Amino acid sequence: MSVETENGAVKAITLIRNSIDKDRSVDAIPGSEFTIEADCVISAIGQQEEGELVEKERPDHIYIAGDFRNGASTVIEAATDGRKTARQVHRELSGINGYRDIVEISPAPETGRERDYDFIPRQPMPVTPIAERQEKNKEVELGFSEEKSLIEARRCYLCFYNFQIDIDRCIYCLKCIDVMPVNCIKMAKNVLADDDGNISYIETKLWSEVQAIVIDNDQCIRCGACVRACPVDCISISKYSLKTEEI
Ligand code: SF4
Numbered sequence: 001m002s003v004e005t006e007n008g009a010v011k012a013i014t015l016i017r018n019s020i021d022k023d024r025s026v027d028a029i030p031g032s033e034f035t036i037e038a039d040c041v042i043s044a045i046g047q048q049e050e051g052e053l054v055e056k057e058r059p060d061h062i063y064i065a066g067d068f069r070n071g072a073s074t075v076i077e078a079a080t081d082g083r084k085t086a087r088q089v090h091r092e093l094s095g096i097n098g099y100r101d102i103v104e105i106s107p108a109p110e111t112g113r114e115r116d117y118d119f120i121p122r123q124p125m126p127v128t129p130i131a132e133r134q135e136k137n138k139e140v141e142l143g144f145s146e147e148k149s150l151i152e153a154r155r156c157y158l159c160f161y162n163f164q165i166d167i168d169r170c171i172y173c174l175k176c177i178d179v180m181p182v183n184c185i186k187m188a189k190n191v192l193a194d195d196d197g198n199i200s201y202i203e204t205k206l207w208s209e210v211q212a213i214v215i216d217n218d219q220c221i222r223c224g225a226c227v228r229a230c231p232v233d234c235i236s237i238s239k240y241s242l243k244t245e246e247i
């Protein structure tokens with residue numbers, strides 16, 4: 001590895017690919033060098049933490065995160081821990097008291113998801129043929145092309161959209177149930193709402209017991225069919241997003 005500098009600042013880093021043997025030893029692959037432009041290089045190639053730093057000699061403004069603090073775990077857990085630590089660093093250096101996570105709920109006219117998206121099949125991951133996988137360090141899953149990534153992304157159910165029925169305006173015509181593509185709208189009895197607005201109910205098929213028509217957002221595929229079918233326009237869409245504020 002080498003770092004190229006210009007006027008005292010980092011300009012690029014050159015790396016070399018390695019292969020791992022069965023005994024876990026690492027060998028550089030001759031001729032596999034490549035260069036990446038960079039203005040900052042953080043060396044993060046250690047295989048074990050410096051225990052003394054963690055246990056007794058932790059000076060002020062030295063922060064630890066990820067595998068260094070928690071031991072080997074997944075990339076997602078390491079990234080989450082890094083994010084928490086970054087918040088801690090910012091709080092201590094900027095002098096703020098902390099953070100407040102706020103869920104913002106805003107009305108949305110539509111989701112942009114179309115019914116046809118539900119018929120898009122899962123895109124198969126391109127893979128290296130089995131016969132070629134014996135080659136050392138061969139990647140098996142080759143990753144989606146840009147085109148396939150976009151197709152796969154369309155299958156997303158956009159769970160940050162929530163559909164609700166304004167029960168005071170509902171006329172119980174059941175047109176929404178007639179058009180639902182999955183078991184997403186229920187006739188309900190024993191409907192209860194807690195202080196946070198969460199609704200619990202028991203599904204019923206008996207018309208004489210029905211107290212409300214409710215949307216089961218866990219089943220909803222955001223097709224918008226119920227909104228278009230409702231004759232009194234009492235089904236609304238809300239968009240949920242998370243915002244963080246400094247306090
Ligand atoms: S938008 Fe959701 S609740 Fe409405 S019909 Fe489509 S899947 Fe069902």
Ligand code: SF4
Nearest residue numbers: 170171173174176230
């Ligand atoms: S279509 Fe509208 S009015 Fe009719 S049952 Fe569904 S929510 Fe109620």
